[in-house]
Amino acid sequence: MSTPWYKEPWAYLVFILPLSAVVAGITTVIIANTNPDTIVVDDYYKKGKSINQDIRKYKLAKKLGIRFDYQITDNEIILKPTGIEKEFPVLNVHFYHSTLSKRDFDLKLTADGNGLYRQSFDKNVHGKWRISISPYDDKWRMQMLTALPQQNFRNFEIQY
Numbered sequence: 409m410s411t412p413w414y415k416e417p418w419a420y421l422v423f424i425l426p427l428s429a430v431v432a433g434i435t436t437v438i439i440a441n442t443n444p445d446t447i448v449v450d451d452y453y454k455k456g457k458s459i460n461q462d463i464r465k466y467k468l469a470k471k472l473g474i475r476f477d478y479q480i481t482d483n484e485i486i487l488k489p490t491g492i493e494k495e496f497p498v499l500n501v502h503f504y505h506s507t508l509s510k511r512d513f514d515l516k517l518t519a520d521g522n523g524l525y526r527q528s529f530d531k532n533v534h535g536k537w538r539i540s541i542s543p544y545d546d547k548w549r550m551q552m553l554t555a556l557p558q559q560n561f562r563n564f565e566i567q568y
Contacts, residue, residue: 432479465549466478467549469548472548473492474494474565476489476490476491477490478539478561478564479558479561481559482534482557484526486524486525486526487499487524488561489523489525490563495519496543498518498544499516499518499542499544500517501517501539501541502525502542503533503539506535506553534557536556538558539553539563541564552565
């Protein structure tokens, strides 16, 4: 007398292995579609060309002698010009988080009565950040990588 298939333990092993592969595949597709990789650049050629244009802006900032000291606390940024006497009407400051692009943000700073560029913000800036400074007309650019927050003034070192 033979037993029905559903009473055999080996039958369930044969069904569970392919079923678990199907469930794992569907789970992988769902995860890949809901959390896309933001680090990958779609048009790498265009991005490479723009990097060469940016390098010229960094070199121009260095040639003009533009330097800043900076202090960034939990809710305020202060930039103190140290390399040039010229005042800029507006400075654009871009914060790029090292790994999470959704934490990136921009600020527009204007000089106060003492010549300091100061702005309050409500973002969490703990961790590693790439900070970029440029004037309103974007003729030159400065950029550096730093760990935040910084309680004391530090020299804004140009990196490209």
